[in-house]
Amino acid sequence: MNLLHANDRAGEFPPSYYAATATPLKPFPVLKGQLSADVCIVGGGYTGLSAALHLAEAGLRVVLLEAHRVGFGASGRNGGQVGSGQRQDQNWLESRVGREDARRLWDMGEDAKALVRDLIDRHALPVTFYPGIAHACRSAAEARHAHAYAEKLARDYGYTQIEPLSQGAMRDIVGSDVYHGGDLDHGAGHLHPLNYALGLAQAAAQAGAQLHERSEVHHIRHGAKPVVQTASGQVSCDHVILAGNGYLGGLDRKVASRVMPINNFILATEPLGDRAARILSRKIAVADTKFVVNYWRLSEDNRLLFGGGESYGYRFPDVVKTVMKPMLEVYPQLRDVRVDYAWGGTLAITMNRMPCFMRPAPNVMSASGYSGHGVAMATLAGKMMAQAVQGQASGFDLLARLPQQRFPGGAALRWPLLVAAMTWFSLRDRLGV
Known part of the structure; x- marks a missing residue:
């Protein structure tokens, strides 16, 4: 079974709050016949759209192929959080790659956030960037670690945007007694993820990129001049960029063995009215320290958008039931609230939770596996691959160079082995270990 078709109607966005409030964008045509291009991009999420925009602005001939609609996948369904740094913290990076490269990776994360904000401003994208992400700690030890880490970032990296929060300060912000403190990153932020993707698509098209929807790629013939094949057309090109992330499927086995699709879920309540200020007293987003992370924020019309729970098969479970349980653990006072939207989506993780950048074949580049940290990093990845095509490959x-292990069993056996591992970590969450 292909994840592209397991849970959704062909060529349609899932019935999410984001789709219901999206800025309309006229569909792009299906690829028909033969085209030639300097670069063919497979996938119309943040990675592919950013690559298309930056390549088109540089004057290259670009064709982007999306199986459904641009922003259809994780880019149009996620929690909308634009976090600082990398998915792994600087302590982890320093121990693996040394302080010099860890510094470069930190700066790259800062560049990624700045790029998102710059694209929104420069292209007048139909989305607002709201500053602030709180990290809510489930234990006093985690809160102490968060405060020490904020001190390290200020001391070693000059990053002074993080405000440590006591247990009482966290309670005042999130309206819940569950957490023991944490911090508030004023340099991070959140946005409407689908409108951001649609805005990038429109900007790329205006810059001259050719975008095609309902154009699923089923085969790539590799060589000096790769050919990318769909059911009704093909693109002959000099370079291919793989930007399918969790929906890439079997198009490239080298990527598939290192990048694992998983499913995550979000619900949107009815508008909370006056109750909203008692759920979140500031216009920020929140993520907690559970292994299977809970994350939430208020929408512009004061709905609670709460994400949580994961699954590791093809079919989505009952989304409301999956997300309601962790939501009520944080906010039992919302037991009577109506759920207006509930949806799932497929993202991708790697063994070490750092993104997987590869050249899996001649004239082919791939970036994927953002592990829940993809809004900013996927945007930067697209820009870096556009730069690499033009010979500026230092960032890519x-x-x-980061070592990316294959999942045990490779692409064939990664599902059952991952399920076993994730079940263990989920049990640890439930036991409070």
Whole structure:
């Protein structure tokens, strides 16, 4: 079974709050016949759209192929959080790659956030960036670690945007007694993820990129001049960029063995009215320290958008039931609230939770596996691959040097082995270990 078709109607966005409030964008045509291009991009999420925009602005001939609609996948369904740094913290990075490269990776994360904000401003994208992400700690030890880490970032990296929060301060912000403190990153933020993707698509098209929807790629013939094949057309090109992330499927086995699709879920309540200020007293987003992370924020019309729960098969479970349980653990006072929207989506993780940058074949580049940290990093990945096509590959090569282990069993056996591992970590969450 292909994840592209397991849970959704062909060529349609899932019935999410984001789709219901999206800025309309006229569909792009299906690819028909033969085209030639300097670069063919497979996938119309943040990675592919950013690559298309930056390549088109540089004057290259670009064709982007999306199986459904641009922003259809994780880019149009996620929690909308634009976090600082990398998915792994600087302590982890320093121990693996040394302080010099860890510094470069930190700066790259800062560049990624700045790029998101710059694209929104420069292209007048139909989305607002709201500053602030709180990290809510489930234990006093985690809160102490968060405060010490904020001190390290200020001391070693000059990053002074993080405000440590006591247990009482966290309670005042999130309206819940569950957490023991944490911090508030004023340099991070959140946005409407689908409108951001649609805005990038429109900007790329205006810059001259050719975008095609309902154009699923089923085969790539590799060589000096790769050919990308769909059911009704093909693109002959000099370079291919793989940007399918969790929906890439079997198009490239080298990527598939290192990048694992998983499913995550979000619900949107009815508008909370006056109750909203008692759920979140500031216009920020929140993520907690559970292994299977809970994350939430208020929408512009004061709905609670709460994400949580994961699954590791093809079919989505009952989304309301999956997400309601962790939501009520944080906010038992919302037991009577109506759920207006509930949806799932497929993202991708790697063994070490750092993105997987690869050259899996001649004239082919791939970036994927953002592990829940993809809004900013996927945007930057697209820009870095556009730069690499033009011979400026230092950023891409730094991330490509990070060792990426294959999942045990490779692409064939990663599902059952991952399920076993994730079940263990989920049990640890439930036991409070």
